[in-house]
Structure formats: C-alpha cells, structure tokens
Amino acid sequence: MTENGISRRSFIVGAAVTAASVATMGFGLVGCGKKGGGGGTYGNLCTALQTEADDIAKYNVYAEVASAEGYEQVERLCKAVAAAEQVHMGRIFTFASTMNPKCALPEGAAATAGATDANLMAAVVQETEECGVTYPAYIAAANEEGYAEVVSLLDRTRKAEGFHAQLFFDCYNNLQRLDGATYYVCPICGFVSKGELDGACPICDTTFNAFQSF
Numbered sequence: 001m002t003e004n005g006i007s008r009r010s011f012i013v014g015a016a017v018t019a020a021s022v023a024t025m026g027f028g029l030v031g032c033g034k035k036g037g038g039g040g041t042y043g044n045l046c047t048a049l050q051t052e053a054d055d056i057a058k059y060n061v062y063a064e065v066a067s068a069e070g071y072e073q074v075e076r077l078c079k080a081v082a083a084a085e086q087v088h089m090g091r092i093f094t095f096a097s098t099m100n101p102k103c104a105l106p107e108g109a110a111a112t113a114g115a116t117d118a119n120l121m122a123a124v125v126q127e128t129e130e131c132g133v134t135y136p137a138y139i140a141a142a143n144e145e146g147y148a149e150v151v152s153l154l155d156r157t158r159k160a161e162g163f164h165a166q167l168f169f170d171c172y173n174n175l176q177r178l179d180g181a182t183y184y185v186c187p188i189c190g191f192v193s194k195g196e197l198d199g200a201c202p203i204c205d206t207t208f209n210a211f212q213s214f
C-alpha cells in the first residue's frame with residue numbers, strides 16, 4: 001500500500017482498465033464517422049498537435065510539483081519528456097503545415113496537478129493511451145489515405161510514447177528509492193533513454209552524441 005492507502009497494483013490495474021475502456025471505443029475516439037481513422041489525416045495531425053501541446057504544459061507543471069516535493073529526478077524526467085513532446089510537435093507540424101499552410105502551432109491547455117505520486121500515474125495513463133490507442137488510429141487512417149511518410153513519423157512517435165510510459169512508471173514504482181539517473185532525449189524521434197545508450201537510438205538510429213541530457 002502507498003502512503004495514501006492505494007496499492008500500486010490496484011492503481012495500475014485501474015489505469016489499464018481505463019486504457020482498455022478507451023480502446024473499446026476504437027476509432028470513434030478520433031472519428032467523425034469516416035472508416036479507418038475518423039476525421040482524416042490532417043484533422044488527426046491537428047488533434048495530435050493539441051495533445052502534444054497539452055502534454056508539454058502538463059509535464060512542465062508536474063516538474064514544478066516534483067521540484068517542490070524534493071523529487072529532483074522526477075523533475076528532470078518530466079522536463080525530458082516535455083522536450084520529447086516538443087520534438088513530436090515539431091515533426092507533426094512540418095506535415096500538418098504542408099497539408100494546410102494556415103495550420104498554427106496550438107497553445108497547451110492550462111494544466112492542473114496533484115501530488116507527484118498521482119501525477120506520475122496520470123502520465124503513465126496518458127502515454128499508454130497515446131501509444132496504444134490514439135496514435136495507432138492515426139496511423140491506420142494515414143495508411144489508408146496513402147500518407148506513407150506520415151505513417152512512418154507517427155509510428156516512431158507512437159513507439160516513443162511507449163517508452164515515456166515506461167519511464168514514468170519506473171519513477172512511480174521507485175519514488176522512495178530513485179537512483180539519480182540522467183535522462184537523454186533523441187532530437188529526431190523523441191525517444192527518452194534512462195542513462196547513456198550503448199548504441200544509437202533504438203527507434204530512429206540517431207547517434208547518441210546528439211541526445212540532450214536532463
């Protein structure tokens with residue numbers, strides 16, 4: 001049991017149920033009724049841009065909370081993942097603005113936060129949903145519409161979100177015994193590594209020397 005009486009196991013089971021519930025909604029999550037992914041690839045890219053902007057705002061607030069609560073490593077992880085989401089925004093915006101020159105980068109919604117323990121689990125749920133539900137739907141739509149380069153970009157993004165979820169969960173599970181690790185962000189795909197990489201980025205093959213440390 002945690003200090004607030006909620007076991008970590010029941011917490012993650014609850015998160016999984018939430019993700020599964022969302023998954024059963026299928027493409028309806030992003031859909032406007034169109035087969036294979038809803039509002040079309042441009043609309044999906046706009047939604048993805050807003051989600052990434054919201055995540056950046058949220059993780060920066062989580063970083064402030066973690067700092068105030070003395071969780072310096074969590075603060076760095078939140079900043080690292082926020083930087084990774086910034087990479088995603090930039091890549092997605094390149095395609096969205098090509099499809100529609102009037103496309104503008106969105107502002108993130110004002111973020112609210114709880115204690116670090118709860119913030120980390122909220123981040124796990126968010127990143128898991130993006131990896132397992134929303135980006136797969138966007139990828140299916142882009143594939144159906146023949147946007148091969150968008151499929152490639154979104155697939156890399158989806159994989160990075162999965163790693164983000166793992167890192168948040170790692171901190172959640174080890175909050176009282178954090179190991180002081182440094183985090184490194186791939187500037188090309190937004191993959192985040194805990195500690196130095198032995199080789200290149202596992203998602204996009206970018207050399208580790210180009211990564212930004214947090």
Ligand SMILES: [Fe+2]
Nearest residue numbers: 127160161164
């Ligand atoms: Fe992410």
Ligand SMILES: [Fe+2]
Nearest residue numbers: 186189201204
């Ligand atoms: Fe990468």
